[in-house]
Amino acid sequence: MAVSGPVVLVGCGRLGSAILEGWLLTGAVAPADLIVLTPSEKPASEAARARGARINPEPEALRDARAVVIAVKPAMWRTVMPPLLPFLGDQAVILSVMAGVTAPTLAEGLGGWPIGRVMPTTGVSRGRGVASVWAADPAARALGRALFEPMAETVDLPDEGLMDAATAVAGSGAAYVYAFTEALARGGQAAGLDKQTADVLARATLRSAADSMGDDALETLIARIASPGGSTRAGLDALDQDGRLTTALRETVAAAVRRNREMG
Numbered sequence: 001m002a003v004s005g006p007v008v009l010v011g012c013g014r015l016g017s018a019i020l021e022g023w024l025l026t027g028a029v030a031p032a033d034l035i036v037l038t039p040s041e042k043p044a045s046e047a048a049r050a051r052g053a054r055i056n057p058e059p060e061a062l063r064d065a066r067a068v069v070i071a072v073k074p075a076m077w078r079t080v081m082p083p084l085l086p087f088l089g090d091q092a093v094i095l096s097v098m099a100g101v102t103a104p105t106l107a108e109g110l111g112g113w114p115i116g117r118v119m120p121t122t123g124v125s126r127g128r129g130v131a132s133v134w135a136a137d138p139a140a141r142a143l144g145r146a147l148f149e150p151m152a153e154t155v156d157l158p159d160e161g162l163m164d165a166a167t168a169v170a171g172s173g174a175a176y177v178y179a180f181t182e183a184l185a186r187g188g189q190a191a192g193l194d195k196q197t198a199d200v201l202a203r204a205t206l207r208s209a210a211d212s213m214g215d216d217a218l219e220t221l222i223a224r225i226a227s228p229g230g231s232t233r234a235g236l237d238a239l240d241q242d243g244r245l246t247t248a249l250r251e252t253v254a255a256a257v258r259r260n261r262e263m264g
């Protein structure tokens, strides 16, 4: 069921556009309830306008807003949000999808509205994203879930301190997977495949693996492919020789967590 009442999206960049496309695709927000604030028109905002959304209306239109979703860069919210605040009613909930910026920091800059945080992936544009949700206020948490559940596999975080780790794993994770795909293709090239063939094989393999993953234990999935004493086992042993894959991913996530904290 669509969230009732106007939903304001502040920022229509890479993530904001993906969120808007996901809402239009899934009907999580009725197009007539959508308000998009963006300094420049984007394909997603044009598509939303064509469906009945309001793009950059007079600020009085914010008066009845049920939710305000902040999707600008972490360095921008302090200048973007204050001019909007005098127009918000008491019923508004503020949801931030910004990496790193904590609820206490937002509350100090924004005032008394309930605040929630959601960390989605751009996969929401196709209704197949991932989202981590946290809010101290139960109504803000419920609203965050209602807005993102229709287009994302959604996880409730028990405390805000975990949001940086969730961001480092899921918010950033697709980029790690693409980097892995590129490295797999390079490995194929080193073994004699031409660049295009290696690229096609690596991409198709990742798509097929994601498709087949389901909910089975990962070790079961691995065991189904890696025959004892076979070539996959030999490849896996090289991949994690002396724990280097495990160490690399631990350090990857830790570096992203640190950067999230710096940005906040």
Ligand SMILES: NC(=O)C1=CN([C@@H]2O[C@H](COP(=O)(O)OP(=O)(O)OC[C@H]3O[C@@H](n4cnc5c(N)ncnc54)[C@H](O)[C@@H]3O)[C@@H](O)[C@H]2O)C=CC1
Pocket (backbone or CB within 6 Å): 010, 011, 012, 013, 014, 015, 016, 037, 038, 039, 040, 071, 072, 073, 074, 076, 080, 097, 098, 099, 100, 119, 120, 121, 122, 171
């Ligand atoms: N790109 C991603 O995969 C993810 C991004 N995020 C978070 O989403 C936020 C946005 O990131 P991106 O979309 O990647 O950045 P982006 O740079 O593509 O988008 C930011 C948008 O904010 C807009 N903006 C600037 N001033 C504005 C104003 N006064 N009013 C309305 N909009 C204004 C810009 O025009 C731009 O389109 C960041 O805080 C980031 O941490 C979180 C998870 C994933």
Ligand SMILES: O=C(O)[C@@H]1CCC=N1
Pocket (backbone or CB within 6 Å): 099, 167, 171, 172
């Ligand atoms: O790279 C970033 O800062 C954001 C956070 C998660 C994905 N993109």
